[in-house]
Amino acid sequence: MQIDEGLDTGPVYLCEKTSIEPEETSTQLSERLSGIGSDLVVRTLDGIASGTLTATPQDSSRASLAPILRKSDGFIDWQSPVEKIHNRVRAFNPWPGAVTRFRGGSFRILKSKVGPLNVGSAEKVSAGTITAAKGYVTVRCGDGSQLELVEVQVPAKKPMSGSDFVNGMRVQSGERFEREDGQV
Numbered sequence: 001m002q003i004d005e006g007l008d009t010g011p012v013y014l015c016e017k018t019s020i021e022p023e024e025t026s027t028q029l030s031e032r033l034s035g036i037g038s039d040l041v042v043r044t045l046d047g048i049a050s051g052t053l054t055a056t057p058q059d060s061s062r063a064s065l066a067p068i069l070r071k072s073d074g075f076i077d078w079q080s081p082v083e084k085i086h087n088r089v090r091a092f093n094p095w096p097g098a099v100t101r102f103r104g105g106s107f108r109i110l111k112s113k114v115g116p117l118n119v120g121s122a123e124k125v126s127a128g129t130i131t132a133a134k135g136y137v138t139v140r141c142g143d144g145s146q147l148e149l150v151e152v153q154v155p156a157k158k159p160m161s162g163s164d165f166v167n168g169m170r171v172q173s174g175e176r177f178e179r180e181d182g183q184v
Contacts, residue, residue, distance in 0.1 A: 002055050009063070011055030013044045023113070025093045069096055076100045076109070078128035078177060082145035086114050100128075101178040103169075108153045115146030128177045137162040139177055 002010040016036055020029055047053030074096035076085055089098040089112045098109040115138050129140045138146035149162035154169075165171065 001058075009058060009060065011057045013047065013053045013055050014040055016040055023090070023111075025090045025111075027094060071096045074099045076177070077142075078139065079142035081143040082114050082141040082147050085141055085147055086112050102175075105155060107155060109149055109151075110153055110159050111149075111151035113148040113150050115148045126176065130171060130173060130175045130177065132166045132171045132173045132175075135163045137166045137171065 001008070001012045004010040018033070018036060024032075044053065069092070074088070074092045076088065076098055078085070078100075085098075089109050092098050093110055098112075099106055100109065101107075125140050127140055127142045131138045131140070131146065137149045139149065141147055149165065151159050151161060152165045153159045154165070160168070
C-alpha cells in the first residue's frame with residue numbers, strides 16, 4: 001500500500017486473501033503469511049515499476065483496529081463458548097498465552113481441540129469442570145461443549161500433553177479450573 005498520514009490507511013496496490021485453518025496458531029499463520037507476503041511484495045514492486053498497477057483506495061468503513069494485547073487478555077473465562085476459548089488459545093500462542101488457574105497455581109494451555117457438546121449433562125456440570133480419562137483431558141465450557149487440552153505447560157516445566165498433565169498431577173474428573181481472578 002501507499003503510505004499516507006493514517007495508520008495502514010493508504011491506497012492498496014495488491015492484496016491476497018487466505019483462510020485461517022481450524023487448528024492454526026498465530027505463530028503458524030504468521031509464518032505462512034510471510035511466504036505469501038514476500039511473493040506479494042515482489043509482484044507489487046514489479047507492477048509499480050512496469051506501470052501496470054495502480055493503487056485503489058481502501059474502504060475505511062470496513063476497517064477495524066486491533067487493540068494492543070495485555071497479559072490479562074490471556075486469562076480464560078470458562079463461561080465463554082468453546083469456539084471462543086479455542087480461538088484464544090490459538091491466537092494467544094505464544095503471547096500473552098492462554099492462562100488458567102488450577103489448585104492455586106497458574107498454567108498455560110498451548111494447544112486445544114474443540115470437543116463435542118455434552119447435551120445430557122449440561123445442567124449438572126459447571127463450566128471449568130475437568131473430565132480426565134485415559135489418554136486425554138477435557139474441560140466444560142460455558143456453552144456445554146468440551147475443550148480438549150492437547151498441550152499444556154505448568155510453570156517451570158516443559159510443555160506436556162494433556163494426558164501427561166492428568167497423569168503427573170493426578171487430576172481427577174470433577175476438579176475445576178478457575179479464572180485468573182480466582183473465580184470459577
